[in-house]
Amino acid sequence: MEKKGKKKKKVNGKKNENENKNKNEIGKAMVKATAKKVTKEEENKEINKNLNQNERMEEDRERKGKGKGKGKEKEKEKEKEKEKEKDEGKEEGKGKSKEKVKGKVKEERERETKTRIKKVIKIGGSCLHDLASIKNAISLISREHERTAIVVSALKGVTDLLQHAYYLALGQSGDFRGVVASLKQRHESLALELVHPAIMPQLQLKFQSIFASLNSSLQKIFLSREALPGDRARILSQGERLSAHLLAASLESAGIKTRVYETDGIGLVASEVSGKVRVNLEKFDFNFTRIAEEIVVGRYLPIFTGFFGSDEQGNVILFGRNSSDYSAAVIARGFRAERLELYKDVPGIFSSDPSLVPEARLIPRLSREEASLLGFYGARIIHPDFWQPLEGLETEILIKSFSSPENQGTIITPTPSNEVENTRHKIAPEKHGLIKGLVLKDGLTVLKIEPQKSSDQSKLIKLQKILAEKDGKMIAFIPLINDFIFILSDISAESLALIADSVRENPIETYSIEKNLALIAAVGSGINQKSAVSSRILSVMTYEKITPRFFFAFSENPVILILVQSGEALRALRQLHARLITSRFSGNRDISDDHLFIS
Incomplete structure (x- = not known):
């Protein structure tokens, strides 16, 4: 029993042992499986982790790529913005540079406007005669607010004395020395009153040089x-040199910086043409450019001598007596001056000569054509050649009284006013029908020729040239339908004989010479377009029982010419003035000429 129990125990122990073994193996297997599972999970986790990391890295890369792309885009945008800003900056810079250029141009124009010579003032010799008159000139010039150039004549009477000294020396009279001594004393006495002591030595040196040259020239002639060619011109030119240097030193003493330009040394080249000395304006324009630029930079008051220039060889050449107006016109041309003021011993241009017509009135405004016609037919206010250098320029001319510069004077414009008020209406210049001035020229001769045939006309033109070169002056050559009229002044008996001989030689059948005639010229814009003006003149003449010998109205020029017997000329002039000019004024009240018309 015990053996069976022991067996059973043994069997059961083995069984338990096997079970435990199996359990252990299962446990191990389970552990292994669990471990594998854990390992797999961990591996999976690791893989997932790696995958996640890779994904994240990819995403990061993408993000970074995108970020970089965006950054690049932003950078590009920034670069674009910068470029845009640069472009805008450039444009702004261009705009600024343009503005700067415009500003500079404006500044240059303003500077040029301030520095260039806008006005030329000419002071005539009849104005400068004593201490008070020279002080008046200094005061007048000192009041100028814009840049100005001065043209000056010799002191009153000096040119006559120099010419007297010249003829004394030529006639073997030693009295020329006394004339020169008196001129020296006169200029030095004025200098002592006008010139500051600090400036006086320089002026004295200049006076010594001028008088030494003058004495030398006269002594050689004596x-x-x-006299050699050019001696007379050199002697007479000394008057302007003395006057210019005296005025310059006086102005320096008043605090005005000046410089004298003697006009035989500035390229004012002239030559004689048909008995008249004329400046070569083309050469002058070229030569004067440098001097004008020098003056603009110099910022001083230039003072020019009138009356003379130089020939091609540099010798002094005179423009003729009372020709400083012409000199001033040439200088105004050189500067392209806007205004030329002529100071004279008269208040301006009158409707007629006040010594002949006491009721003559000052004309406030004239056109250049009107003024030149009045001058051509006898008004002696302006030199007859004055207008030539001003052709093509818009220079305005003002003639004023030197003793009363505050008074109005006469303004001469390049053209008539475009429109003129007549009560409430505006009337064009060609329709004015206004006589502004009447000029009388006495002592004339009229040559009337009736050509036999048309071929004789060429011979008449030749005769015209012969007469123009003789001692007389041809006032007008008027070709009519059937005959030709020559109006001549200052004709000698010799010239009249020459005319008769020329006519006989041609041969021309019919001619007549009529002497002792006087010419009355009526001048005014539009009178050549108004037949009523001619009718009115003729009616006045008929009423006064004065028979015109000749009567000419011209379609091209605003002038009417009436030739009468010399004995009736003054009465005709006064009656025409009274009926056609004085009658336009009501009582003592002044009415502007621009409002008065012939109906």
Whole structure:
């Protein structure tokens, strides 16, 4: 029993042992399986982790790529913005540079406007005669607010004295020395009153040089008993040199910086043409450019001598007596001046000569054509050649009284006013029918020729040239339908004989010479377009029982010419002025000429 129990125990122990073994193996297997499972899970986790990391890295890369892309885009945008800003900056810079250029141009224009010579003032010799008159000139010039150039004549009477000294020397009279001594004393006395002691030595040196040259020229003539070409011109030009240097030193003493330009040394080249000395304007324009630029930079007051220039060889050449107006016109041309002021011993241009017609009135405004016609037919206010240098320029001319510069004077414009008020209406210049001035020229001769055939006309043109070169002056050459009229002044008996001989030689059958005639010229814009003006003149003449010898109205020029006997000329002039000019004024009240018309 015990053996069976022991067996059973043994069997049961083995069984338990096997079960335990199996359990252990199962446990181990389970552990292994669990371990494998855990390992797999861990592996999976690791894999997942790695995958996740890879994914995240990819995502990061993508994000970074995108970020970089965006960054690049932003950078590109920034670069674009910068480029845009640069472009805008450039444009702004261009705009600024353009503005700068415009600003510079504007500044240059303003500087040029401030520095260029806008006005030329000419002071005539009849104005400068004593201490008070020179002080008046200094005061007048000192009041100028814009840049100005001055043209000056010799002191009153000096040119006559120089000419007297010249003829004394030529006539072997030593009295020329006394004339020169008196001129020297006159200028030095004025200098002592006008010029500051610190400036006086410089002026004295200049005076010594001028008077040494003058004495030398006269002494040579005196000793040689003859004058060389150019001697007279050199002697007479010294008056303007003395006047210019005296005025300059006086202005320097008043605190105005000046410089004198003697006009035989500035390229003002002239030559004689048909008995008249004329400046070569083309050469002058070229030569004067450098001097004009020098003056603009110099910032001083330029003072020019009138009356003379130089020939091609540099010798002094005169423009003729009372020709400083012409000199001033040439200088105004050189500067392209806007205004030229002529100061004279008269208030301006009058409707007629006040010494002949006491009721003559100052004309406030004229066109250049009107003024030149008045001058051509006898008004002696402006030199007859004055207008030539101003052709093509818009320079306005003002003629004023030197003693009363505050007074109105006469303004001469390049063209008539475009429109003129007549009560409430505006009337064009060619329709004015307004006589502004009447000029009388006495002592004339009229040559009337009736050509036999048309071929004789060429011979008449030749005769015209002969007459123009003779001692007389041809006032007008008027070709009519059947005959030709020559109006001549200052004709000598010799010239009249020459005319008769020329006519006989041609041969021309019919001619007549009529002497002792006077010419009255009526001038005014539009009178050549209004037949009523001619009718009115003729009616006045008929009423006064004055028979015109000749009567000419021209379609091209605003002038009417009436030739009468010399004995009736003054009465005709006064009656025409009274009926056609004075009658346009009501009582003592002044009415502007621009409002008065012939109906």
